[in-house]
Amino acid sequence: xxxxxxxxxxxxxxxxxxxxxxxxxxxxxxxxxxxxxxxxxxxxxxxxxxxxxxxxxxxxxxxxxxxxxxxxxxxxxxxxxxxxxxxxxxxxxxxxxxxxxxxxxxxxxxxxxxxxxxxxxxxxxxxxxxxxxxxxxxxxxxxxxxxxxxxxxxxxxxxxxxxxxxxxxxxxxxxxxxxx
Amino acid sequence: xxxxxxxxxxxxxxxxxxxxxxxxxxxxxxxxxxxxxxxxxxxxxxxxxxxxxxxxxxxxxxxxxxxxxxxxxxxxxxxxxxxxxxxxxxxxxxxxxxxxxxxxxxxxxxxxxxxxxxxxxxxxxxxxxxxxxxxxxxxxxxxxxxxxxxxxxxxxxxxxxxxxxxxxxxxxxxxxxxxxxxxxxxxxxxxxxxxxxxxxxxxxxxxxxxxxxxxxxxxxxxxxxxxxxxxxxxxxxxxxxxxxxxxxxxxxxxxxxxxxxxxxxxxxxxxxxxxxxxxxxxxxxxxxxxxxxxxxxxxxxxxxxxxxxxxxxxxxxxxxxxxxxxxxxxxxxxxxxxxxxxxx
Ligand code: SF4
Ligand code: SF4
Numbered sequence: 001x002x003x004x005x006x007x008x009x010x011x012x013x014x015x016x017x018x019x020x021x022x023x024x025x026x027x028x029x030x031x032x033x034x035x036x037x038x039x040x041x042x043x044x045x046x047x048x049x050x051x052x053x054x055x056x057x058x059x060x061x062x063x064x065x066x067x068x069x070x071x072x073x074x075x076x077x078x079x080x081x082x083x084x085x086x087x088x089x090x091x092x093x094x095x096x097x098x099x100x101x102x103x104x105x106x107x108x109x110x111x112x113x114x115x116x117x118x119x120x121x122x123x124x125x126x127x128x129x130x131x132x133x134x135x136x137x138x139x140x141x142x143x144x145x146x147x148x149x150x151x152x153x154x155x156x157x158x159x160x161x162x163x164x165x166x167x168x169x170x171x172x173x174x175x176x177x178x179x180x
Numbered sequence: 181x182x183x184x185x186x187x188x189x190x191x192x193x194x195x196x197x198x199x200x201x202x203x204x205x206x207x208x209x210x211x212x213x214x215x216x217x218x219x220x221x222x223x224x225x226x227x228x229x230x231x232x233x234x235x236x237x238x239x240x241x242x243x244x245x246x247x248x249x250x251x252x253x254x255x256x257x258x259x260x261x262x263x264x265x266x267x268x269x270x271x272x273x274x275x276x277x278x279x280x281x282x283x284x285x286x287x288x289x290x291x292x293x294x295x296x297x298x299x300x301x302x303x304x305x306x307x308x309x310x311x312x313x314x315x316x317x318x319x320x321x322x323x324x325x326x327x328x329x330x331x332x333x334x335x336x337x338x339x340x341x342x343x344x345x346x347x348x349x350x351x352x353x354x355x356x357x358x359x360x361x362x363x364x365x366x367x368x369x370x371x372x373x374x375x376x377x378x379x380x381x382x383x384x385x386x387x388x389x390x391x392x393x394x395x396x397x398x399x400x401x402x403x404x405x406x407x408x409x410x411x412x413x414x415x416x417x418x419x420x421x422x423x424x425x426x427x428x429x430x431x432x433x434x435x436x437x438x439x440x441x442x443x444x445x446x447x448x449x450x451x452x453x454x455x456x457x458x459x460x461x462x463x464x465x466x467x468x469x470x471x472x473x474x475x476x477x478x479x480x481x482x483x484x485x486x487x488x489x490x491x492x493x494x495x496x497x498x499x500x501x502x503x504x505x506x507x508x509x510x511x512x513x514x515x516x517x518x519x520x521x522x523x524x
Contacts, residue, residue: 027482027485027486030485030486031481031482031485033485034218034481034484034485035481037217037218037219037220038214038217038218040220042217042220042221042222043220044221044222046222046225
């Protein structure tokens with residue numbers, strides 16, 4: 001049979017020659033190989049100081065977007081939670097009062113919205129499911145913590161601050177609404 | 181004179197103690213760095229610039245760990261084991277001539293703690309006691325893995341000590357003395373023994389690897405079969421002493437190899453410095469340490485290149501390969517030395 005790669009090696013158990021039995025040539029050859037590796041350039045990325053370059057559409061920590069007037073987009077429809085294969089999302093909805101009109105865009109909003117970052121597999125299906133352009137994955141990393149509970153992100157960590165918007169334009173695919 | 185003598189020796193002893201420990205500590209750092217480099221990694225680099233504080237962090241860690249003694253262990257032997265291991269590793273450095281004499285305060289100060297005329301015998305005696313630390317530690321732990329480690333260590337020691345001794349005899353025959361300083365003096369300049377006795381060096385080096393329990397002969401500890409071997413049950417600084425004594429032993433055996441085969445503190449062109457004995461002394465110490473570090477590097481280089489031997493292969497190599505080679509080498513050397521002395 002013709003082999004597909006040139007990596008095929010025929011195994012044999014022929015007795016070792018005298019040179020092979022000495023082992024020393026083999027050992028010296030091996031030591032030269034390791035010595036070459038001492039001189040090689042390291043490919044390590046020293047993480048906190050250096051970071052790997054991300055793809056423009058990297059799927060990292062989520063953000064809950066606000067619209068231009070600073071109102072939260074999410075209407076607590078629950079489609080993201082349904083779409084989520086890891087069951088990482090949970091929320092409770094509430095009805096918007098007149099006094100809160102400047103805070104929430106839709107009449108119904110999420111009074112509580114949580115993503116468990118330990119469950120999340122960063123597949124991006126929540127983002128795809130969302131009809132309101134409310135949730136997006138960003139190129140930010142979820143920072144490490146010492147306690148498991150700290151990985152459950154509430155609205156305090158997910159909703160973008162009004163004065164510090166998070167750019168998600170790279171992940172806005174064509175065919176989706178870009179404005180309201 | 182007498183008091184000065186004691187002061188000199190005391191200062192030298194304390195210095196040697198600190199240097200041995202310091203070098204052993206930084207050997208652990210360098211070993212991890214080298215392992216990293218060989219495996220295309222960076223190695224420890226977090227503690228201080230380039231990670232040079234890593235040995236201190238490791239030491240602090242060792243001290244902070246719980247010091248645990250197994251219930252069925254023999255308490256006294258359990259404590260004695262690491263003590264003996266450390267003691268025997270350190271004590272050999274006393275007989276090593278570290279450099280030519282210093283001229284200070286109008287006196288000549290010898291850089292050798294104990295000038296005994298049977299230095300090499302003393303070194304071998306101490307090295308063979310060294311295995312008692314491991315044996316006692318493994319036995320006292322009352323654990324089958326530890327016992328296996330101890331048994332392996334002692335059988336390995338017996339098998340390799342023979343070939344090591346025989347290959348050292350060739351050096352003794354060439355230089356005609358058991359005194360380490362005389363052996364060093366006989367290799368003045370570039371007249372090193374390695375050029376006359378490459379085979380003896382090879383045998384001696386392989387045996388030194390086995391005696392210090394370094395890979396590929398680290399069967400007494402081998403992590404993946406014996407989960408640590410003789411030090412399985414040890415924790416805290418007792419474990420630290422065991423691990424540390426291995427590095428001190430590596431340092432000292434590199435020094436002995438440098439003396440026996442690489443001319444100790446001799447270096448080519450040392451005759452130019454006869455007018456300034458102090459400069460010569462400092463240079464000779466530096467050269468000696470450079471040789472030691474090079475040998476230590478080779479020790480580590482081998483460890484991260486060659487896989488561990490199987491136990492039967494180890495015995496085969498020791499008894500059926502190294503001892504015959506060493507014996508033939510000794511006989512040939514004996515004949516040549518005898519011929520040389522009678523006919524020339
Ligand atoms: S984020 Fe989007 S999909 Fe999820 S509840 Fe809010 S509006 Fe619905
Ligand atoms: S990225 Fe995927 S796993 Fe994570 S919350 Fe969204 S849908 Fe769930």
